[in-house]
Amino acid sequence: MGEAVLILGATSAIARATAAAFAARGAALYLASRDLDELQRIASDLRIRYGVEVHYAAFDAEATETHAAFFQSVLANMPDLSGVVLAFGYLGDQQAARDFKVGAKVIASNFTGAASILSLCADHFEPLQRGFIIGISSVAGDRGRQSNYVYGAAKGALSLYLQGLRNRLYASGVRVITIKPGFVDTAMTYGLPGLFLVASPQDIGERIVRTLGKQADVVYLPWFWRYIMLIIKHVPEPIFKRMKL
Amino acid sequence: MPVLTTSISGWGRYPVQTCELERPERYADLRLDAACLIARGQGRSYGDAALNENGRVLLTGRVNRLLDFDMEQGILRAEAGATLAEILAAIVPQGWFLPVTPGTKFVSLGGCVAADVHGKNHHHDGSFGAHVLALEMILADGSRVTCSPAENGELFWATVGGMGLTGIIGEVTLKLIPIKNSSMMVRHHSAGSLEQLFGLMQDAAIDDRYTVAWIDSMASGSRLGRGVVMCGHHASMQEAPLDSRAKPARARNIPRDFPAWALNPLSIGAFNALYYQREGGKREPFLSDYLPYFYPLDAIANWNRMYGKQGFVQYQCVIPDATAFDGIKALLQELSGSRRPSFLAVLKRLGAQGKGLLSFPMAGYTLALDLPIRDDGLFTLLNKLDEIVLQHGGRVYLAKDARLSAETFRAMYPRYEQWLAIKNKFDPQNRFSSSLSRRLGIGGTHG
Structure with a gap:
């Protein structure tokens, strides 16, 4: 039986590249996001370029009450699901997100929605004693900074959730991998000032798929972000709180 | 949509202009949301066709499904x-x-x-x-x-x-x-002069589906216009059994700008003489993979850096059949007399004009020259070439152009008025505009 992968939030540049890297090694795909028109375009593209089977359906991370039915229909189409990539995320306007009415949406999308669908995936894979869950978090979740702490808090919570899930599912042989991308050349970062060492989505997508062949649990992409964040995490708080970050 | 204001150029790296770039990732985000806008794919037009100085440029590279x-x-x-x-x-x-x-x-x-x-x-x-x-x-x-x-x-x-x-x-x-397969069956014929070159290109017995001639732009006198005619077609199964297919060339890169003196009449003359001997000497038909056949320069990433950081102009024009020989000869004489080296000189045949109102091709011969920018003297030379092209009833290719004048453009593109009437109907405020369109006065008085 070939590989079959569910991509949640499949229209982002990183998700598209990850889907392409899976398709390039022959995996069947199930793409999910809110934007059906885009999903249809991406699905056609993957079928033509890689000759793989591609399904797609609408999925709204914030509409948690719909997740159970959604996941059932994924399994109806792909009973031998090998794994899940959680790629959705919402940055929004981080100035505006200081207002909780706006910030709540950031938390609902990046964390609450993720926790909801991941709980269903975990319950599915655990008794089968196989499968993988790849969660795309962010280096922004490693330390709170004034410029994006609402997004950072939601991604930080996602990182913790994935860590706990990894601990729970270890005994059943289900891989849980946390991906922490640094700056990637996507719509989220396009035109932002102060970016450096920006990676291409293609490179990140290929590396995400390659982590399955390695032992790593938490993967910074590209690798040097592990060291950048190591330094940032170790700046003492009395100094850190004075910094403009 | 976020905007990135930065300096960009076309493939010739001249001119360089400040533009506001936006880069949609969704099909629905392909839209006009600025005062004026031009779409830009890979930025491979040579001059200012995909530039919009102080205006919006829509990058389409991610909407590529x-x-x-x-x-x-x-x-x-x-x-x-x-x-x-x-x-x-x-x-x-x-x-x-x-x-x-x-x-x-x-x-x-x-x-x-x-x-x-x-x-x-x-x-x-x-x-x-x-x-x-x-x-x-x-x-x-x-x-x-x-x-x-x-x-x-x-x-x-x-x-x-x-x-x-x-x-x-x-x-x-x-x-x-x-x-039938990915190979090309190719045959080369060398010509010692422009007369011979035209003779070969007009010979139906030599012509193939794909025909192109490389010209030694440094040759002069009796050898003016010497070159190699290269003909090819997609190989049949008999011509290219599976195991005999040619392998594509390995990828190379030009990591940085060549210094301005690297390409000079001496170095180009030496290269051309070698190339003429080597390619002109291939008298027997041979198999080539389609990649090096159609895209020899694609194997060298950033080859435009060979021309130095001041960039270059690719001058491509077409001269109608009736005056083609005289026109091309006059252009090559002017070029060779100027002692300005053209690293590349390519001659192709063009068939009947199509229905595109601003399309470049017309029945005749098209010559393409790559000319590095060393000083303003180049632009004087190019103006002289424009005159020769106009005298012979030809035109210059806009996708390569960076310096044509509005008057010359009008004279070269007689179907412009017809085109303008349609443009005015679909874009009455002339909001789709580019640095090229403003330079050539295309689209009327707005924008």
């Missing part, structure tokens, strides 16, 4: 940001090929339509637009319209060759040609 591939009929529908390289990777293994291809595969589908590009087979198969079955356009009023030769034909033929000035090209449906 292949949408529908009918492998029985050989019909492909794709988003206009897709490159020919991406398309070839999908269609060649299925036994299909592009009906027309320019000399690089790193161009977008939308760019091929907007410049109505041609290949080495124009004298047999016409230009790119002749093989486009339909377009989906995003117009100035925000509407999405399908156009084809049969439906909204006037918009279609104003867009084919229309340099992106009628709207954003969203999707392209293209008719492909069948191939």
Whole structure:
């Protein structure tokens, strides 16, 4: 039986590249996001370029009450699901997100929605004693900074959730991998000032798929972000709180 | 949508201008949301066609999905940001090929339509637009319209060759040609003079589906216009059994700018003499993979850096059949007399003019020259070449141009008024505009 992968939030540049890297090694795909028109375009593209089977359906991370039915229909189409990539995320306007009415949406999308669908995936894979869950978090979740702490808090919570899930599912042989991308050349970062060492989505997508062949649990992409964040995490708080970050 | 204000140029790296770039990732985000805008695919036009100084440039490279591939009929529908390289990777293994291809595969589908590009087979198969079955356009009023030769034909033929000035090209449906394998059967013929070269190119016994001539631009006197005529066709199964297929060349890169003195009359003269001996000496037919055959320079990433950081101008013109020999001879004499080295000089035959109102090709011969910018003297020389082209009833290719004048453009493109009437109908405020269109006064008084 070939590989079959569910991509949640499949229209982002990183998700598209990850889907392409899976398709390039022959995996069947199930793409999910809110934007059906885009999903249809991406699905056609993957079928033509890689000759793989591609399904797609609408999925709204914030509409948690719909997740159970959604996941059932994924399994109806792909009973031998090998794994899940959680790629959705919402940055929004981080100035505006200081207002909780706006910030709540950031938390609902990046964390609450993720926790909801991941709980269903975990319950599915655990008794089968196989499968993988790849969660795309962010280096922004490693330390709170004034410029994006609402997004950072939601991604930080996602990182913790994935860590706990990894601990729970270890005994059943289900891989849980946390991906922490640094700056990637996507719509989220396009035109932002102060970016450096920006990676291409293609490179990140290929590396995400390659982590399955390695032992790593938490993967910074590209690798040097592990060291950048190591330094940032170790700046003492009395100094850190004075910094403009 | 976020905007990145930065300096960009075309492939010739002249001129360099500050533009506001936006880069949509969703099809629905292909729209006109600025005072004036031009779409830009891979930025492989040479001059200022995909620049918009202090205006908006819409990067289409991420809206590049292949949408529908009918492998029985050989019909492909794709988003206009897709490159020919991406398309070839999908269609060649299925036994299909592009009906027309320019000399690089790193161009977008939308760019091929907007410049109505041609290949080495124009004298047999016409230009790119002749093989486009339909377009989906995003117009100035925000509407999405399908156009084809049969439906909204006037918009279609104003867009084919229309340099992106009628709207954003969203999707392209293209008719492909069948191939038996990915090899080309190639044959070279050397010519010691321009007379011989024209003789070979007119000889139906030598001509093939794809015909192109390389000219030694440094040769003068009795050897003026000496060169090598290269003919080829897609190999049949008999010509290229599976195990004999040629391997593609390995990729190279020009990591930084060459110094200005690297390409000089001496070094180019020496290269040309070697090239003439080597390529002209290949008298027997041989097999070549399609990649090095159609795209020799694609194997060298950033080859435009060879011309130094001041950039270069590619001058490409066409002279109609009746005056072609005299016109090309006069151009080569002017060039060789100027002692300005042209690293590349290529001559191709063009067939009948297509229906694209601003399209470049017309029945005749087209000469392309790469000229590094050393000083303003180059522009004086190019103005002289313009005069020769005009005297012989020819025109200059806008996709390569960076310096033509508005008056010369009008004289060279007699169907402009017809085009303008359609432009005014679909974009009355002239909001689709570029640095090229303003330089040439295309689109009227607005913008």
